[in-house]
Amino acid sequence: MSHRGRRVAMVVVAVLMLALLASCAPPAAAPAGQGQAPQGQAEKAAPAAKQKVLRVWITWGDNPAQLQSLFNKYGEAHNVRVEVNSPVSEDKVIAALSGNEPPDVLVLGGPDSVGSWAREGLVTPLDDFLSDGKVDINDIFEAPLSQCKYQGTYYCLPWGTDTYALFWNKDLFEEAGLDPEQPPQTMEELAEFAKKLTKVDKDGHITQVGFVPDFSWSHLDLYTAMMGGYWYSDDGTKILFTSDPVVGALKWEQQFYCDYNADEVLRFTSAFGGYMSPDNGFYAGKVAMMVDGEWQPGVNFIQKYKPELYYGVAPFPPPADHPERKDTNLVSGTVALIPSGVKDKATAWDLMAWMMSPEIVAEEMVANFNLPSSKKAAQDPRFHENKKFEVFLKLMADPNAKAPILTPINAEVGTELGQIEEKVLHTCADPMPLLQAGQEKLQPMLDKALSGQ
């Protein structure tokens, strides 16, 4: 009997057990390279022994160095050091908000969580600060501003913002015998065009698709707005899943899967390459029309991955019987807020007010190819050089521009709607029973959340 062998085995087992234990430690979310302090910070740290430090966390950003250098301007003017951390993951943000040392200013990609954070007292209400005149609230576009309002109080301010429009591939339009300069004028026409733009080979496999309503992610909010409503009542107290606009939007979306073979559409679209890659379904000419945001015509997207793409951008069309809903769009995007745990709120507010000044908004949003939230910034000629980008600027300023309504259960509602949309589109289920069940589940949750103020 080989005792030595067994001992060796035992050691191996012990070591591997440790390794396994380590590997099943608490689940960590996407461990991408977050939280790395950008360069330039270290070298600035040396001078001025007791310089005040302000911390800004940004949940997005593929160019941390640019963000840091932008905030360095504030630092130099006010003799403070601004540390920018970008991109920060949502988990870290939640941990920081509940901790004692939250960042002085937090910049989020969208306002979705602000409602529930406001309810939990994690965010500073801004109404008192807004009265000091450092920020001209009339200079902020109404639609993006309204996304920061929760129960009549502002909890954040929009920095940049996003909206969506229709993109179409002019080459594919020509191939299908359509006028490449003429995008669909109604939602009905869009479906007709999509049919002409869809190609199926002899085996019944799709090789080109006209329009995919949930490409590259859900746009149910836009379609619902076009159908004349939203899934909350205006005051955010009632869930309106079973209202005509929501049902109508889902049914309109469903035809793009279920008038074809839903499995084939899904199989075809799931084979598309990454969003930011030349294999993006739209860039690669596999989808003829898509709904996407103002960043697409910019230097970081189509110009970078498919500069030769021959395409147009137009407002998403209204339904044929409601031409007055022309240019309806849902504006939502980057917002800045002050966590309630910040001790020196006045200084944080001063920094935030600086961020909101038209020059800074213009500079950052030009660099990022996002819509400026400030009306003065929007006058900046740099925003008007790109005609395709201008389409979005006009949409945001349009009286039909709307913002999502904030409630404390936005996340739950978003998940529920996402799952319903998935079932309706990918399995051709009837939307009504699903919406009914979702509403019955979520309305009590909303009532409870609202009453627990």
Add this chain to the structure above:
Amino acid sequence: MTAITGRSTGFKLPNCRRKWSRQTKRRFITGILFISLWIIGFFAFTLYPMVASLYYSFTEYHIKRAPEWIGLVNYVNLFHDPLFWTSLYNTTYMVVFGVSLSLIVSFTCALLLNLKIRGQSIYRVIYFLPSIVPTVASTLLWLWILNPNSGLLNTILSHIGIRGPSWTTDPTWSKPSLILLGLWGVGNTIVIYLASLQDVPVVLMEAAELDGANWWQRLWAVTIPLVSPVTLFNLIMGVIATFQYFAQAYVLSAGVSPVASGLGAPLNSTLFYSVYLYQQGFVYLKMGYASALAWILFLIILVCTLILLRSSERWTYYEGG
């Protein structure tokens, strides 16, 4: 939560009534000092969080405001929550099929890698390599392999006339896809099996051979019983790890659907227990509910481990035991 305690380790606290000699005292203090880092770590990062989460599981707690005691409400709600059952079903599916397949595959691989052939060590390295690839990287890689149209797997299948399924976007195939992905990384289990295969006494094999046992009989009657303690170990570790299955599913659903509500995509077929727990805790900020979920998971794992340990008396063999 994952620790398995062995039988009594023979450690006894010194008898405090008798007066310690100076040397004993010094040794005791030195010993304590040596393990103090562990003790601090254990209390601060394991015991305290566990006790706190037990308390939170009886409260409504959303991080900032003080927890509000609500008794058993979280636990009661949990049993009426259809997604809790969905996540439990999905996880059990992975435990039953994933763990058993990974044991079979890794044992088979270990048998092959144990053959005395030329290049044996090279094969061993090749089979072990995938298990050192970080989970996120290997999952992203597999998303490409499993791509329904242009993926490697379906391309190979199409050459033999099979139109492969939409692995990651079809709810019937998403869990098998993840199991497949897991089988790629069984290198650790293979190594453990390999070590125990080499520990199978040659004398027994020779004796069986002299008795006229063929390869299959030797495998069935000698090898498998003799590695059964290792099978038990691998089984328990596998069950524990799979009940906490998270990273691969998180990456998969992020890859399938780029929106946050995509957790569990497609159609909640990859909504595993830990994923649901994460969603409740860190997406909806329902820390109380998430804590209750965590404690139920702890109990499930505990019961499963105890059942396996108890049943193992019937199917494991210890040499000389």
